[in-house]
Amino acid sequence: MTTTNELPDFAPVPHSAHGPAVNEQGYFVGRVEKNLYWVTDGGYQAAFLTTPDGVVLFDAPPTIGHNLQRAVDEIASANGVSNKVTHLVYSHHHADHIGASSLFGKDVVRVGHADTKRLLQRYDDPARPLPDVTFEQDHTLRVGGERIDLAWRGTNHTPDNIYLHLPDHDTLMLIDVVVPGWGSFAAFNVNSDVPGSMAAPGTALSFPWKHFIGGHLGRLGTRDDVVLHGQYIEDIAESARAALSTVDPMPFYAKYGDNTWAAVKAYLDTATEYAAAPVVRKYAGVLGAADVFIASTTFVILESLRLEAGVGLQIHP
């Protein structure tokens, strides 16, 4: 049994990381811009656009679940518009972001990347019906006179993760890459492609927008949040490069002898800690939980530098 006082302590989370409080039913719904709204349960985020022809929903996280329709109902009745969800856009195939899709029935038009369909076909999950409309590179969805530009710009968090741009609402939605106000989730947001994810903030900033929906935790983001995340990750990479050229692996092999994995583990743990320490100091009080998942995120970035970029590898003389 774990008791509270055995659990580790972490740096305090700055006030700037937090968003609005949720209501009694466990959600908050608010306007992003004009008829675009966002919904959060404090952990996950979705968004929706009300139009004269029905509602376009962006993602359906199961943690928000039935509160998605409640949030739509609340806004639709306040504004005297339709509460019928007619379209559901998938950001990517992950169940934690679209696993409440089936709540919206068979008649809703589901839209997603061709790879989202391909990846969902692996699982045959009734909670996540396949998209009806797919695209490869760019797709403009028009519903009730509104415009939604969907763009695939390469692999990042997953192979199918897309940029959802609403140019008339000054908004960009990109899920599981930047968590506004916070450090990354474990293993660099459980990453499929480290260089792709490091490039993603720059790609996000190449679109014109003011409001950012990142998919996680309790608040929206700004361009400054995306710049800050990019800097945080660049700092981890720079620090990991320094670790690879500074931490000497020889003492680890000397101590562990024929237990090669023990030597490699102890070396990588030491290099990761060496790389993470200055980043934790720099971002304490700037990003929430900059210290919490830093070890696994730094490890993933360090291994990408070593194995993919070839940093620090030497040819035997």
Ligand SMILES: [Zn+2]
């Ligand atoms: Zn994901």
